[in-house]
Amino acid sequence: MPVDAAEPRRILARSPRRPAEAAGGRHAQKEATRTRVVDAARELFDTQGYQGTTIREIARHAGVSVGSVFTCYASKGEILSEVMEGRLAGFYAELDRVVPHLRGSTADRLRSIYAIFFAVEEPGTKLFLSHIAAAYDWTLPPGAKPYGRNERIRELLAETIAKGIAAGDVDPNADLEGFVELLIAAYAWTYQMVVTDGADAKTMSETMDRQIGLIADGFRPRAS
């Protein structure tokens, strides 16, 4: 059995004086390891990037053995996926709070949503890019949700455009999925500007605003 920093607690959890809690304790132990691994990984990914971080370093930083990391996660890609899930949870909460109150044209409502995207993600830009890269990598487990296949974001964008049909500034025959796909493609590219041009959130927002305008031209109702 590997001896690691978390070992004393595991022994405590299996103490014969508390047999009823043994199973629950072991579960709690594993959860605690997961939390420590994800916290350590988040810090290392932020400071030295995803590619530059090894599982061994994550284990050392979390104070657990490499073996314990692998009992919780199959690969580095899976840890990244979990780190990103955590980030996105805060982001969704912000969206849920703001989106129902958005007013104006469909293009403007989309612009506001993307302004939130950029503001929330600016601190972790490189990590976000790694997250997209990992989507194509062989190490990502089937359960992980890479960028672009996130149902919640897709639904939110589709709903926002659909609302425009009722408001009259979106063609009722518009292929919602197609527009969502274009928005995601435009957004992802804009994100690359951080690495290629050192763009900040403001520059990215402005570029995205122009692209949304251009896409909105495509779903405007046909004058007949």
Place this chain on the structure above:
Amino acid sequence: MNMFTQPRSVARAGDEKDGPSVDGMKHISPIQVAGETPVKMPTRRALAKQQTRAKVLAAARRLFSEFGYEGATIRDIAAAAGMSTGAVFANFSDKSDLFREIMASDMSSLADTMREAAGRGRGVEDCLQKMFAAGYAFYKSQLPLARAAFSVSWAPQDGPVLRSAPQVQILHDLIAEQLTLGVQRGELGQEAEIKLRTQMLFEAYLSNYPQAIFEGWSLDALQARSRDQIRILLAGARRG
């Protein structure tokens, strides 16, 4: 046995991509000392070097397709090519150099294919459609390599290098050329925002690859989606 096979010291001399340069030579081959004509020597050596490079590239292509960019190591590639890691490094500076070389040659062929397809179209929308359709057909048989390429293109370090490759710029230029022709023919207005539209069209083209890679979309499905995207992205630039 190949008549062009040279001793390793000779094959290594001159690491320039365009063939060996006499100035940069660090090793003097026995043949040279014997006084073989200076014209013939580099040619033989260039051929041997070319063959080594081709062997490494073929092995790398196979391994990147099978294990992804991260999963394939120089050591594995060397073993698959039947040579030492040193011999690989004599020809390529690192794994990303090797990968860029594969992508560069693929994208040159891709650009030719796309240019030819665009020539068969009528009008800006049709030309772009034919161009993208040709691109999907080109990569349909090597989606695992495309998947590796996408992975690299998003990596914070290697991504910008791959994306700023001259071959990628050629693909951009092809799209921009079609838009410019559309403006000249009066199909699109003068305010067509060609630069931004080109970028968006290119990204839209790329954005359908994940459907092919992960969802098994057919060529027809890819073409239908891309046709809609082109139509949407041109809508605001149309005249009248």
